[in-house]
């Protein structure tokens with residue numbers, strides 16, 4: 054809206070070409086008097102004062118409430134997507150959106166087939182639901198790898214009495230037993246009101262597990278065999294929750310694609326750099342190289358990829374290839390490691406790997422350095438003299454200013470604190486990010502699994518890698534000593550890990566007494582970082598034979614000669630931690646040993662027993678994913694989904710929830726809503742508001758203004774919101790007729806966005822012709838805040854029907870439509886409007 058000239062008299066409306074809106078809506082004034090400039094100024098002041106007073110004392114009107122609500126939603130969405138702040142949410146380009154949906158589907162196929170043990174799970178997430186989409190794909194249950202706990206197959210013979218199971222048609226029951234009748238085996242399931250009997254093969258097809266493996270969650274109540282309606286409601290609720298989740302995930306995903314940057318050129322020397330890798334890459338490494346290269350050199354959106362590979366499977370080389378591409382294009386790369394030790398290790402590895410490229414300067418930055426050292430580094434980074442900067446969270450300091458940062462590599466993101474993670478997330482909006490993880494945190498795993506996060510999974514170990522032999526037992530000094538001696542005799546080194554600093558002195562004493570001639574060093578978090586560094590260096594160059602430490606070494610430490618690990622008080626470590634710790638040994642061709650000693654079996658909690666059992670069970674190579682799944686099982690699905698979702702999961706059980714999730718994902722494109730052109734929206738309500746002559750004469754340039762209003766509505770809702778807000782800032786709250794006129798524009802605009810092409814009343818009914826599909830309608834009505842609106846809406850054929858209590862006069866009808874469509878519009882996530 055143009056700013057009004059300070060004192061110029063307002064231009065009269067041109068008589069020869071009246072605006073069409075004016076023709077309809079302006080009541081011809083008896084005599085238009087354009088106020089002189091001073092009077093106008095006074096009027097404006099009065100209006101502004103009135104508006105301010107009104108704002109202070111009166112509840113906000115419909116339009117400002119809607120504007121506020123929509124703005125708040127966008128703010129929340131932007132915050133959730135951690136994207137750069139924007140005051141509006143531009144619609145997504147359909148072609149782009151389609152391309153991204155394709156990518157999601159490919160990612161799902163890849164991720165799921167790997168997670169499901171390479172069987173492909175019947176085409177990844179793309180399971181075959183039945184025609185109308187109301188039932189989850191039964192056939193998806195076929196082809197799911199039995200090894201994965203995320204598979205949905207239940208073998209009734211493996212069920213234990215008391216275990217909870219879910220039958221899709223009947224609900225949650227408790228497995229009682231398998232018993233033969235007339236030569237046929239039947240599964241007996243206890244429901245709230247009766248015992249059900251199912252033939253075994255039928256049960257195998259129809260049953261889902263309620264819990265994750267190792268999880269002992271009790272359902273709120275058992276379903277009733279003779280009253281399926283309650284279960285049906287529960288299942289529908291779960292399904293809608295899943296659909297909402299999918300839509301929200303998609304929205305986050307699509308938010309990301311709004312960021313763009315030109316693709317990096319493929320460096321001429323990339324092949325040469327690749328050839329310098331001293332090993333034959335594993336097939337998964339090769340795939341990860343391709344994925345990363347494509348992200349960087351072909352895509353126009355910043356990369357946000359997870360490299361999820363088991364401990365020691367060679368993720369660092371993937372990161373180094375990405376770094377090479379970015380640095381060759383003149384950008385800087387930051388490598389974030391969770392500990393000083395790991396940062397130092399990465400620094401050493403990278404210095405060596407990039408040694409043939411003297412133009413690429415590698416530096417390390419950590420809290421362990423002196424202020425002078427750090428200041429000097431900060432200046433060099435700012436001036437662009439350093440290209441690869443490896444460090445700890447100290448790199449996230451506000452003082453750090455990059456010259457031209459292009460890539461962030463985060464190693465073990467889960468080890469960073471909340472604030473650091475937020476800082477990392479904020480980088481994702483503008484630069485490329487590569488995250489390396491051995492045991493993905495459940496949420497990351499889940500995002501990767503559902504295809505909403507790009508992930509390259511590395512499940513093949515480098516050749517010659519041998520699985521670490523794992524022994525779990527009660528602590529015995531003799532066993533610990535004999536394991537240590539064995540390792541020392543073959544020329545190797547030993548990690549001796551305890552969970553608490555307090556325990557270190559005792560261990561040290563015991564080792565020194567038993568092995569007086571063996572050089573031993575200590576490394577733990579509370580010591581000065583320089584001391585840790587020194588101890589590690591001595592251990593790495595074999596001066597020290599035994600390193601007594603806390604879990605500080607758990608991440609990424611790569612010392613080929615250290616192949617025995619003793620963990621004392623193993624019951625106090627988490628599963629993922631134990632897995633990571635064990636991954637420190639057996640990283641070269643030599644066989645590794647891990648001794649996990651607990652204190653006293655009788656004192657072990659069930660959870661600790663489960664954890665130790667799980668780590669022993671998963672001792673083959675490449676079990677990281679299974680361990681992560683088990684971890685979820687032990688911690689419960691609350692850790693996999695947020696609080697809200699865990700309630701929804703609890704409703705139907707984890708397997709059915711996943712089944713619905715995959716089904717919903719495979720039909721993700723059905724959640725889209727194609728808007729109709731604004732001009733095509735026909736609103737059959739006979740309202741022609743007449744603007745009073747006073748208001749017309751008060752407006753600066755009424756014709757232009759109404760023109761602007763119509764154009765704003767035609768453009769998009771955000772422009773219309775902007776228009777109304779500007780109008781009110783300039784002229785105060787408009788009179789009722791102008792409000793009606795604006796509401797009409799809002800109604801048509803929102804209708805267009807909701808795919809509604811015609812609105813017409815008939816008696817008590819309002820009909821809205823729409824291209825919206827039933828799924829979107831259900832999603833929308835479920836989320837609507839007004840129960841009255843929700844209950845009045847019905848989806849019939851290609852129309853949304855609203856039944857009112859009485860037939861309303863046109864003005865009230867317009868008001869009703871405004872409120873109802875506003876409610877619909879506000880709850881439909883931006884994503885589905887493209």
Ligand SMILES: Nc1ncnc2c1ncn2[C@@H]1O[C@H](COP(=O)(O)OP(=O)(O)OP(=O)(O)O)[C@@H](O)[C@H]1O
Nearest residue numbers: 332333334335364365366367368369370491515609
């Ligand atoms: N294809 C390969 N063949 C043989 N050795 C390899 C191969 N790729 C990497 N390595 C070596 O394996 C060791 C572990 O690799 P790397 O440190 O990259 O593992 P990682 O996946 O980062 O493990 P962690 O999660 O424990 O940090 C390194 O010494 C590395 O040089």
